[in-house]
Amino acid sequence: MPLFGKFKYGGKNVISGSDAGAIAAKLCRPSVISAYPITPQTIIVERLAEMVNNGEMKAEMVKVESEHSAASVQMGAQATGVRTIGASCSQGLALMNEILHVISGLRLPCVMMVANRALSAPISIWNDHSDTMASRDTGWIQLHCENNQEIFDTVIQAYKIAEDKNVMLPIMPCFDGYILSHLYESVNVATQSQVDNFLPAYKAVHHYLDPKRPITIGSVAPPNCYTEFKFQQQKAMDKALKVIKKVNSEFSKEFGRSYGNGLVEEYKLKNADTVLIGMGSVCGTIKSVVDKHKGVGLLRIKSFRPFPTEDIVRALSNAKRVAVVDKAFSFGNAGPLFTEVKAVSPVKKINGFIMGLGGRSITEKDIEFVIKNAGVEKNFWVNVNE
Amino acid sequence: MKKGLKFNIGGIIDEPGNSVETKKDGWRVHKPEVDYDKCTKCGVCAMFCPDGAIFKDKNGNYKWDLDYCKGCGICAQVCPVKAIIMKEEEK
Numbered sequence: 001m002p003l004f005g006k007f008k009y010g011g012k013n014v015i016s017g018s019d020a021g022a023i024a025a026k027l028c029r030p031s032v033i034s035a036y037p038i039t040p041q042t043i044i045v046e047r048l049a050e051m052v053n054n055g056e057m058k059a060e061m062v063k064v065e066s067e068h069s070a071a072s073v074q075m076g077a078q079a080t081g082v083r084t085i086g087a088s089c090s091q092g093l094a095l096m097n098e099i100l101h102v103i104s105g106l107r108l109p110c111v112m113m114v115a116n117r118a119l120s121a122p123i124s125i126w127n128d129h130s131d132t133m134a135s136r137d138t139g140w141i142q143l144h145c146e147n148n149q150e151i152f153d154t155v156i157q158a159y160k161i162a163e164d165k166n167v168m169l170p171i172m173p174c175f176d177g178y179i180l181s182h183l184y185e186s187v188n189v190a191t192q193s194q195v196d197n198f199l200p201a202y203k204a205v206h207h208y209l210d211p212k213r214p215i216t217i218g219s220v221a222p223p224n225c226y227t228e229f230k231f232q233q234q235k236a237m238d239k240a241l242k243v244i245k246k247v248n249s250e251f252s253k254e255f256g257r258s259y260g261n262g263l264v265e266e267y268k269l270k271n272a273d274t275v276l277i278g279m280g281s282v283c284g285t286i287k288s289v290v291d292k293h294k295g296v297g298l299l300r301i302k303s304f305r306p307f308p309t310e311d312i313v314r315a316l317s318n319a320k321r322v323a324v325v326d327k328a329f330s331f332g333n334a335g336p337l338f339t340e341v342k343a344v345s346p347v348k349k350i351n352g353f354i355m356g357l358g359g360r361s362i363t364e365k366d367i368e369f370v371i372k373n374a375g376v377e378k379n380f381w382v383n384v385n386e
Numbered sequence: 387m388k389k390g391l392k393f394n395i396g397g398i399i400d401e402p403g404n405s406v407e408t409k410k411d412g413w414r415v416h417k418p419e420v421d422y423d424k425c426t427k428c429g430v431c432a433m434f435c436p437d438g439a440i441f442k443d444k445n446g447n448y449k450w451d452l453d454y455c456k457g458c459g460i461c462a463q464v465c466p467v468k469a470i471i472m473k474e475e476e477k
Contacts, residue, residue: 107396168395206395216399228393 010191017148017180020187021087021113021173022047024155026057027195028111029202030085032077033061036070038092039125040177041115045087059085067092071099071112078108079217081208083159086112089177090119093131097138103170104139104233106217108207109162110170112140113155115177116280116327118358126359127177129279132304133328133336135172139233141240142304144279145175146259148187153257156190160199160247166239168206174304176281176327178359190255198254237306244303263308265300266315272297274374275316277341278325279304282355282362286325289367296371301337309344321375322350325362329354334379349375355382406454410437414457416472418450424469431461431470 007013007023015023022044033052037045051057062077064070067088074086088096093114103110114132118124132142143158145151151173158171175181207217221229241263248262259265267287269275273295276286283300290296299315301308316322322345326335333339338352353370356362366382373380394400425448432440432448439454440461462470 105396206398213400214402216402217396219397219399221397225391225393228391229397232393232395 007189009189010194011189012186013189014184015148015187015189016043016182016184017151017175018043018115018182019047020148020152020189021155021175022051023189024152025085025111025113026051027190027192028085028156028159028199029058029083030111031059031082032074032084033059033086034064034070034073034077034084035087035112036064036067036092038067038089038117040117040127040181041087041089041092041113043181044113044115048085067095068099071096071103074110074112075099075103075106075108078103078110079106079207081204081210083202084110086110087115088112089115090117090125090131093135094119097135100135100138100140100170102218105229106207107168107233107236108170109159109168111155111158111162112170112172113151114172114174115181116174117177124358125177127179127327128357128359129174129326129328130357132172132174133330136305136336139169139237141167141169141171141237141244141306143171143173143244144302144304145173145180146265146281146283146300148180148183148185149257150259151175151180152187152189153251153255153259156195156199157244157247157251157262159202160250161240161243163202164240164243164247165205167236167243169233169236169240174280179281188255188257194254198251241303241306241308241310244306259302260300261311263301263303264311264315265298265302267298267300269297269299269315269318271295272318273320274371275299275319275322275347276325276367276370276374277301277312277322277337279337280327282325282327285362285364286367289364289371293371301341304337307340312341312344313346316345316347319347320349322347323370323374324350324352325356325370326352326354327356329357338379347375351376352379353382354380354384409453410439410456411453414452414455414475416457416459417452417475418455418457418459418461418470419473420448420450421469421471422447424467426467426469428466430464430466434460434464436460
């Protein structure tokens, strides 16, 4: 009996975030699936396996023995010239770290979903952003989703962004483990023809296997050329800022949904003195609290890498106080999102709030605390037993 | 961009056989010297040379292309009759 409930293409379905990610990936027609199950990402892999097993999905499901191998297989498959899909989180993502750098350095447009989970020790299978923050400098684009519909849409957009000839960088669509991965909500599932219209079949331009065009992938770069390759990667990230915006508006035309400008989403910022900044599902909670206040708005960062500096500066131009909510921490300093926003913020009154670590609930009361203390000269660990 | 270098995306090399452009003579401290009286022309040195820098000339003698010999000494190590010695190279 299938674990996967019946759902219909081209209509609303009540499905989990993992289902949304898996169905979206299937509609993008990847040829190779390489993922190693890890809580809370497991369901994605199960769903993909099920769709391959019942013949709905024509892809090779490679069974690997670790996340290091999962990333390596995805890299190798993508390098032969086909579209691929991966998924991981937490310790798995940490184990992949070495290969993540290689994939981005080789400029392979892989897409790998991440169901954000905390890092050990102590062991926590619950959500926070420690895993993707630790992967910040791997050269992957990171797009953080707020709800299940956005997961579905972001996975489809991810292929189009990654495979753009000006970008050619791997992408992690990120969404909060359990909070979204195991949450069932209404998702508009597109039809295959809609997705095919939006996302053309993958045609590898640089990396593909062809005996008539022998190439070396993974060459050595001595000191006389290594810097240039890294510079190229950064230029691609710069270009990705524009491409993400473009793909967001193209998506809106095809599917009627968009997420801010693709990089950031501004919520009630017009007359806001106090601006809260956050990423991922917590922004849903923040929005509901913002609705109860006057002069408070939210700036949701969807694209953490590339970092949308210009959009943040513009969005904060009328703000007087800024509060940044972080679901991760850089030990010895501060929250990673806070540190980066502070570096570009035109507002001097800015502070950071650490909350929701290892799956601790972020309640509306906690957000009220953030609004009350926004912009004071102190950072906070919210709800902590000191 | 530096002259003469090609920066393909992701460092792809699409012109096979270009390792001949990388000379290794600058790596060398010791240089192989051969006693052709001892040499039996067995060719073991050429088989083991990691850079393919040893070749057979018209007379069947093994010679060294010193542009690509990095002076590793593997040839001297594997020679069954000890006909090769590694000598410090004078600059």
